[in-house]
Amino acid sequence: MDLLLFSLNKEDITPLYEQLYEGIKDAIIQKKINVGEKLPSKRKLSDFLNISQTTIELAYAQLLAEGYISAKARVGYFVEDLDELPYVEKHTILPKTPTQKPTYTYDFNPSGIDIEHFPFSTWRKYARDLYDTAHADLLLTGEAQGEFALRQEIATYLYQSRGVECSPEQIVIGSGTEQLLPMLIRLFEEATVFALEHPGYPSVDRILRQHGRSVFPINVDDEGIIVNELEKSNADVVYVTPSHQFPTGAILSATRRTQLLNWAAASPTRYIIEDDYDSEFRYTGKPIPALQALNGKDKVIYMSTFTKSLMPSLRLAYFVLPPSLLAIYQRVFTYYTSTVPRFDQHIVANFMRDGHFSKHLNRMRKIYRKKHNALIDAFTHYPQVRITGSQAGMHILLALEGNEQQLWQSAKTQGIGVYPLSQYLLQPAHYADARFLIGFGQLYDINQAVDALMKVWQLKKITPHSL
């Protein structure tokens, strides 16, 4: 065969042998070199390309190891028949740079949390104590439902803060609500219809559909899910966020709570999944007990997460099963191990045991309340916008006149992240105005952020002087 012509770049950070290997491999894959053809000898190719024989030796060795060529002793290297070789086409190789999320000057992301006040030194102390030979047993797999010590802490915390009565045996720990949901789904018959709040948490809808389950959207108003609609559906399981409806921020009214529990009590196959994802942060009025605590012990699967209260990256959430579902769970999931690292579980358990979790929550509640009030105050200077869902959690809902898509895009191009309500709809719905989720957890300069957004949207600031 002719000598191989490759353009090798000596300045490139990719080593020469790798460039040569890639070049020959591509030529073989694209059939530019025929099966059975002999590759040039190392000496000849080294003279021709003006590179060392060692470089060529390395490239040939790699091709040989991967089966692109074969070697005949004292004769040379020959191209193999690719049809018999499994190989990966170049275009299927993953890009070397990870996909970048958009970066904003001001990001009103409802999933953002404050990262300036995390108690790193305390956390580090617990981590250091645990990563020690004294705890070598934590290198082995633990209990499937999660570490007993953590389940015990969660049970105590739930009783004290949410009125939820349960034993550690009823708790299952997993790496996030998203990972726990597919498990929950499997506790119900294939034909079970799941009712979801509309608008609602999009992950739930996606997960259910991915698992081939039937989904029935139920509208939400300013009292939360409209239970009359649920009663007319053929759903057996309903997924709700009663303490702070996601994304509208509505709090389920007392009447609806009773109505919802009565709906569930009317049939042995009916259940309520109560997602209490951000109940720790409530800014007005008394804390509202969980549904599970209101006579719902046998009918409510209570779910919560440490995503808002500690950090989303920890990937730690849990559900509490009513006794009637516990036996099914134990039968279906006997052979699963926990998805959360044992060390992390014990860090959290010890952190809770010694009172640091309550201390952290009290501190964060003050910080988020300040941010929340600053956000509401900042928007009061703009009478063109309307705020709802502002009693709890880490986001509010903002409504204003205009085209939602255009307003979203104009904010985006000016480096401001806002989150249109339309992204949380389970089915098309018509609103007369534009609506956005406005998160404040990860914002530190709220007045500037609000003024910047309002400027982009060309809304005039009304100050006491200009009134």
Ligand SMILES: Cc1ncc(COP(=O)(O)O)c(C=O)c1O
């Ligand atoms: C309604 C709702 N549930 C649960 C979660 C938390 O999910 P995870 O535990 O998977 O982080 C969130 C996070 O934003 C949420 O909005």
